[in-house]
Amino acid sequence: MTASAPRRVAHDVLQAVGESDAYANLLLPAAIDRAGLSTADAALATELTYGTLRRRGTYDAVIAIAADRPVQDIDSSVIDALRLGVHQLLSTRVASHAAVHESVELVRGTGRGASGFVNAVLRRISRDTPGDWMTRVEQSARSDDERLGLMFSHPVWIVRAFRRALAAEGRADELEALLTADNASPRVTMAALPGLAEVPGDARRTPFSPFGFRLAGGDPESLVTGSEGRVRVQDEGSQLAALALTRAEPVRPGERWLDLCAGPGGKTAVLAAEALAGGASLEANEVSPARAGLVRRAIAGVPIDVPVSEEDGRVRAADQPGAYDRILVDAPCTGLGALRRRPEARWRKSPADVPSLTELQTELLTAAIVALRPGGIVAYVTCSPHLAETAGVVAEVRRGFGGAIEELDAREVVRSIATTDPRLPDQSDGSGRAQLWPHRHNTDAMSISLLRKV
Structure with a gap:
């Protein structure tokens, strides 16, 4: 007998994520299609894959105790089978004998x-309750940060980064709520591009974006395809980040806009719809050819010509000083704000990644400001709440330009857009930065700063 198809698919995806740095959200749908899984089996494969990725840190601690050896000493194929088994034993209703048997079958012959x-x-592991194992894991921690990391399955450095970011708002006591939200499967959020599509009558409006909604049921893919992409899957925080730039002040016909780091194109589509409505022009840039292709597909349904270049954003912007009225810098970042949707990112990044990213972010934002005309606005956006990537980068760039740029109150801009007050608190550094949170706003942890060239 061999392992069931859903478990085999989940195991294969976990292997690819661990060994080849594959992205689960891209690999899993293709693997499900290849295996020809039914709707129920596809749902099981999805739950097993994402549930195991989210709780990997906790499960590794359980395995290390039960096996009496570090997980690093266990073969990769075996450890992924064990993780899947532990997930079924501790976090699902799968019968213990089935969870054990199916996991054994995954490694038979390896x-x-x-x-x-x-x-x-x-x-x-099956002989004791989930509560017993959580107690053992908690008792194995050597510090409170490590305890939180093990119990909520986050690397310690991310726990500390989140605590500092929350403390900047005077809300460090929300740390456990944030870590809990990161381990919950997010609901699918949709966007009806403004002026081009309508929110379905039976949909439930999201609380903040004026064109965000959630479906009452059904497959979102058919709605996206039927609308030629004018209705799309998009996190509400992403919608608000694009709108913060386009609605920071009224659009004047003839304005020239640039999306500097456009891939994969969700925010570009919103900008394109807004540019069409306001009589502005839009250009996009994405250094990765594959992601540039995604941008072109994302904007295909918007009846406006958006040229997409494939250059280093630092060169692309700096080569055209004073050319643009509005620029979006959705900068490459650690992605710590999207751990609900990309749970493997927490295991893929490390503190060593932050300095090189902040250097790139600073250079991109600096180049964008050079490319602004006097009075122009740049939106600096990261899908990360890490203070080095958000407040730190903005502060560094402002020091470099002195009085040549001023910071706008992004919180007030977002409030003016939102259909419900998002209750964005002040930042301890006195900046106007708007920070969204999974546990508070049910969005990715999107950071939004607005700078004007004086």
Whole structure:
């Protein structure tokens, strides 16, 4: 007997994520299609994959205790089978015997003793309750930060970064709520591009974006395809970030806009719809050819010509000083604000990634300001609340330009757009930065800063 198809698909995706740096959100749908899974089996494969990725840190601590060895000493194929098994034992209603048996089948024939090892470890775990195992994991921590990291399955450095970002708003006591939200599966949020599509009558409006909604039921893909992309899947925070630039002040016909780091194109589509409505022109740039292709597909349904270049954004902007009225810098970042949707990112990034990213972010924002005309506005956006990537970058750039730029109150702009007050608190550094949060706004942790060239 072999492992069931949904578990085999989940195991294969986990292997690719761990060994090839694959992205689960891209790989899993294709794997489900190849396997020909039914709707129910596809749902099981999805739950097993994302649930295991989200809780990997906690499950590794359980496995290390039960196996009496570090998880680093266990073969990658075996550890992924164990993680899947632990997820089923501790976080689902799958019968214990089925969880153990199916996990054993995943490693049968992969190596001498592998199936016996998986069987022994999972049977050991199955003898005690999830609560018992959480108590053991908690007791194994050497500090409070490590305890939170193990219990909520986040690397310690991310726990600390989140605490500092929340403390900047005087809300450090919300840390556990944020970590909990990161481990919950987000609901699908849709956008009806303004002026080009209508929100379905039976949909539920989202609380902040004027064109955001959630479907009452059904497959969003058919709605997206039927609308030629004018209705699309898009996080509400992403919608607000694009609108913060286009609605910071009234649009004057003839304005020239630039989306400097456009891939994969969701915000570009919103900008294109807004440019069409306001009589502005829009250009997009994306250094990655593959992502540039995604941008072109994202804007295909908007009846406006948007040229997409494939250059280094720093060069693209700096080559045209004073040319643009509005620029979006949706900068490459750690992605710590989207851990609900991309749970593997928490295991893929490290503190060592931050300095090189902040250097790139600073250079991109600096180049964008050079490309602004006097009076022009740049929106600096990151899908990360990390203070080094948000407040730190803006502060560095402002120091570099002195009095040549001023910061606008992005919080007030977002409030003026939102259909419900998002209650964005002041930042301790006195900036006008708007920070959205999964646990508070049910969005990605999107940071939005607005700068005007004086």
